[in-house]
Amino acid sequence: MAQTALHIDWRAYPRTAALDELVGPGGRARPPAGALLNFLKRLDGAELHNRRKAAEQAVRALGITFTVYSDGANIDRQWPFDIIPRILRASEWRKVEAGLAQRLRALNCFIDDVYHRQHIFRDRVIPAEVVMAAGNYRDACAGVRPAHGVWAHICGSDLVRDSDGQLYVLEDNLRVPSGVSYMIENRRLTKRVFPELLEAYQVTPVGEYPAQLFDTLASISPRRSETPEIVVLTPGIYNSAYFEHAFLAQQMGAELVEGGDLEVGDDDCVYMRTVRGLVRVDVIYRRVDDAFLDPECFRKDSLLGVPGLMRAWRLGKVAIANAPGTGVADDKVVYAYVPDMIRYYLSEEPLLPNVPTYFCHDPLQRQHVLQNLDKLVVKPTNESGGYGILIGPTASRAARAACAEAIRANPRGHVAQPVVSLSTAPTLLGRELVPCHVDLRPFCLQGASSYVTAGGLTRVAMRKGSLVVNSSQGGGSKDTWVVAD
Amino acid sequence: MAMLSRVAERLYWLARYVERAENTARLVGVNAQLLLDMPEAVNALWESLIEILGAHEDFFAQHGKATERSVVRYVLADQTTQASIASALRLARENARTVREVLPSEAWELINQLQMEVQETAEHALARRGRQAFLDRVVQQCQQFSGMIMTTMSRREPFHFVNLGWAVERADMTSRILDVGCTYAGGGRGNHALLDHESVLWMNVLLSLSAYQMYRQQMRGRVEGRSVVGFLLQDTAFPHAIACCLDTLEATLGALPRNGAPLRLNRALVKQVAGADPSALVASGLHEFLDQLQGELGRLHGLIQSTWFRLAG
Numbered sequence: 001m002a003q004t005a006l007h008i009d010w011r012a013y014p015r016t017a018a019l020d021e022l023v024g025p026g027g028r029a030r031p032p033a034g035a036l037l038n039f040l041k042r043l044d045g046a047e048l049h050n051r052r053k054a055a056e057q058a059v060r061a062l063g064i065t066f067t068v069y070s071d072g073a074n075i076d077r078q079w080p081f082d083i084i085p086r087i088l089r090a091s092e093w094r095k096v097e098a099g100l101a102q103r104l105r106a107l108n109c110f111i112d113d114v115y116h117r118q119h120i121f122r123d124r125v126i127p128a129e130v131v132m133a134a135g136n137y138r139d140a141c142a143g144v145r146p147a148h149g150v151w152a153h154i155c156g157s158d159l160v161r162d163s164d165g166q167l168y169v170l171e172d173n174l175r176v177p178s179g180v181s182y183m184i185e186n187r188r189l190t191k192r193v194f195p196e197l198l199e200a201y202q203v204t205p206v207g208e209y210p211a212q213l214f215d216t217l218a219s220i221s222p223r224r225s226e227t228p229e230i231v232v233l234t235p236g237i238y239n240s241a242y243f244e245h246a247f248l249a250q251q252m253g254a255e256l257v258e259g260g261d262l263e264v265g266d267d268d269c270v271y272m273r274t275v276r277g278l279v280r281v282d283v284i285y286r287r288v289d290d291a292f293l294d295p296e297c298f299r300k301d302s303l304l305g306v307p308g309l310m311r312a313w314r315l316g317k318v319a320i321a322n323a324p325g326t327g328v329a330d331d332k333v334v335y336a337y338v339p340d341m342i343r344y345y346l347s348e349e350p351l352l353p354n355v356p357t358y359f360c361h362d363p364l365q366r367q368h369v370l371q372n373l374d375k376l377v378v379k380p381t382n383e384s385g386g387y388g389i390l391i392g393p394t395a396s397r398a399a400r401a402a403c404a405e406a407i408r409a410n411p412r413g414h415v416a417q418p419v420v421s422l423s424t425a426p427t428l429l430g431r432e433l434v435p436c437h438v439d440l441r442p443f444c445l446q447g448a449s450s451y452v453t454a455g456g457l458t459r460v461a462m463r464k465g466s467l468v469v470n471s472s473q474g475g476g477s478k479d480t481w482v483v484a485d
Numbered sequence: 486m487a488m489l490s491r492v493a494e495r496l497y498w499l500a501r502y503v504e505r506a507e508n509t510a511r512l513v514g515v516n517a518q519l520l521l522d523m524p525e526a527v528n529a530l531w532e533s534l535i536e537i538l539g540a541h542e543d544f545f546a547q548h549g550k551a552t553e554r555s556v557v558r559y560v561l562a563d564q565t566t567q568a569s570i571a572s573a574l575r576l577a578r579e580n581a582r583t584v585r586e587v588l589p590s591e592a593w594e595l596i597n598q599l600q601m602e603v604q605e606t607a608e609h610a611l612a613r614r615g616r617q618a619f620l621d622r623v624v625q626q627c628q629q630f631s632g633m634i635m636t637t638m639s640r641r642e643p644f645h646f647v648n649l650g651w652a653v654e655r656a657d658m659t660s661r662i663l664d665v666g667c668t669y670a671g672g673g674r675g676n677h678a679l680l681d682h683e684s685v686l687w688m689n690v691l692l693s694l695s696a697y698q699m700y701r702q703q704m705r706g707r708v709e710g711r712s713v714v715g716f717l718l719q720d721t722a723f724p725h726a727i728a729c730c731l732d733t734l735e736a737t738l739g740a741l742p743r744n745g746a747p748l749r750l751n752r753a754l755v756k757q758v759a760g761a762d763p764s765a766l767v768a769s770g771l772h773e774f775l776d777q778l779q780g781e782l783g784r785l786h787g788l789i790q791s792t793w794f795r796l797a798g
Contacts, residue, residue, distance in 0.1 A: 236583075237582060246585075250586060255489060258491065261489050261490070274487035274490060275489075275646075276488075276742045276743070277742075277743065
């Protein structure tokens with residue numbers, strides 16, 4: 001064999017400007033990664049290769065896929081998984097949990113306020129025009145009172161760790177955040193690939209999420225019933241997250257429905273068409289954007305939605321999670337005000353920091369941004385999936401010029417942030433362990449009570465030096481462990 | 486938990502399309518063998534195949550004559566017609582894809598692979614050499630699919646809708662193949678090139694439905710019109726016989742909720758088929774009888790649709 005035993009020498013592990021999650025200075029393990037690094041040290045390149053092969057086989061066998069649209073056709077791709085887990089300390093995680101739950105409580109207060117009396121505008125904490133100009137405010141939602149005053153029941157926040165060691169919130173995804181099924185599947189994969197390691201650590205389980213989601217959804221049911229009828233509404237098989245929709249429906253024992261399976265009756269209740277006749281639906285966990293929910297109310301050409309659904313929801317006949325209109329708080333400008341919201345609504349200090357954000361609609365800040373494009377990250381305010389982002393330090397001169405042009409044309413449409421160096425974690429590329437940049441997407445639930453996942457989905461940029469972690473753009477993922485320290 | 490109408494409908498069509506692909510492949514294979522025995526009747530035979538598939542109008546809109554070449558291409562590979570094997574499998578796959586979660590996973594994988602294989606190989610199967618192997622492969626894979634469903638799906642609603650699809654499609658195909666048999670029986674649409682070989686042709690009818698062996702075990706004596714018609718119409722034990730399909734429908738419809746209307750129609754059909762006199766029908770009126778039966782099967786399909794898929798009433 002050409003590839004003979006090539007054991008890992010952590011002292012030779014490359015150092016970068018970024019902080020590494022597992023390996024400290026001099027190749028010493030950061031606690032509690034010691035046992036993991038020692039274990040990996042005993043494996044050679046060939047053995048690591050074999051373990052990865054086993055993981056790839058398991059991905060195929062378990063049918064873990066995501067759908068990519070390319071060349072006019074939809075293709076089911078195998079889920080990209082890096083076998084080396086990322087480890088978080090339980091003491092740190094307890095703070096993050098509290099911080100995320102606090103954030104979501106404040107965001108829900110904000111959304112409820114925006115659709116009612118708008119105190120926060122009148123008290124000049126947030127300028128009304130900043131929120132209204134984003135185009136995410138829905139007139140149809142004004143005055144509606146969802147159960148518990150909660151609009152965003154499911155939130156996926158993106159966290160990054162800067163070189164100072166601090167976890168920052170990069171954004172809050174309040175529309176239809178995805179990835180949680182992969183968090184659960186990644187743990188299943190690790191159980192197959194490194195069973196001996198899981199035995200050595202006390203890793204907090206992640207598999208209870210579907211049960212927590214079910215409880216959250218049941219807690220907003222308009223009918224007081226032991227067994228509320230909960231459905232997952234999917235845009236269908238061609239959606240990139242269809243695997244997750246099917247997974248969550250199956251795990252919750254809920255029906256996976258498309259728009260055409262539902263109808264609104266003369267009594268304004270929502271029904272699904274079954275072979276036993278019409279069955280009333282209490283809660284819709286929708287994975288369809290607002291604009292496609294109800295052709296009577298939003299996009300007339302939508303075939304994904306259910307005519308009359310908004311009427312049923314406004315009358316309180318059905319609960320929708322996340323509630324329509326929630327997107328008003330999912331905007332990169334509104335994000336910058338979340339710490340202020342926490343102080344305003346909860347009279348608490350934020351437990352998790354934001355990344356500092358410059359508003360391009362403010363002339364002074366815009367000036368600063370335009371003069372420092374080579375040092376900043378510029379983001380369109382109303383995009384997701386990592387599209388349209390300029391990473392100043394690595395962008396070409398032409399790309400920076402085009403970005404400056406775009407900012408001047410639409411200042412409200414852009415914000416800028418200092419480059420967060422994004423921590424790294426050892427990742428298997430070829431037969432080598434290489435530091436690759438990671439972020440973290442935990443999921444937070446709020447209904448009658450709150451819940452935060454233990455860890456979340458770690459996304460990893462599987463190209464050396466790359467900062468792009470989105471799976472649609474070549475990113476991968478890691479199992480994420482929360483362990484006692 | 487109640488089953489979604491959409492899921493039920495897709496399972497029903499999945500079963501129909503797989504059954505159709507299998508039956509069509511067998512039909513083409515048997516015809517191709519037969520024409521080697523009676524070269525003078527070649528074009529009449531290929532035309533009758535188009536007739537059986539109910540594609541007369543569509544086919545002759547594109548082709549002047551039913552030749553081996555034009556018919557085989559049309560029936561095997563033409564993606565623009567619903568009547569082709571390639572289309573049936575593409576539609577089967579589309580239906581299966583959206584109900585993967587209720588199907589045994591191997592069954593989905595099989596249909597997925599078969600569809601891709603047929604798409605790649607159908608063009609090469611147009612020439613005589615290699616054609617039979619292609620058709621055998623389609624029949625075999627469709628049967629394997631059915632076997633998986635039979636042995637791994639619980640006898641609950643999802644299975645019942647697959648079973649309805651199979652039985653309706655099978656009864657429909659048998660009635661079509663029998664109807665073409667009328668031509669041989671001289672029921673007014675006689676074709677002289679074919680009439681000379683009456684018993685060979687009735688044998689062909691049996692072979693097209695994989696019925697020859699079972700017929701031989703059940704019916705003594707020579708292969709002739711009235712006994713073939715009697716067997717394929719009224720035998721309650723042979724799966725492709727119409728009476729047997731109706732019995733399957735009876736039991737399956739009986740297991741489903743809100744089954745009043747389709748069950749009533751099916752019972753009337755059972756009576757009608759059992760009461761028929763094959764000898765008299767072969768002498769005259771077989772075509773009219775089968776025509777009416779096909780109409781009734783169409784109505785049954787409509788009732789299945791309105792009861793469970795469209796939720797009328």
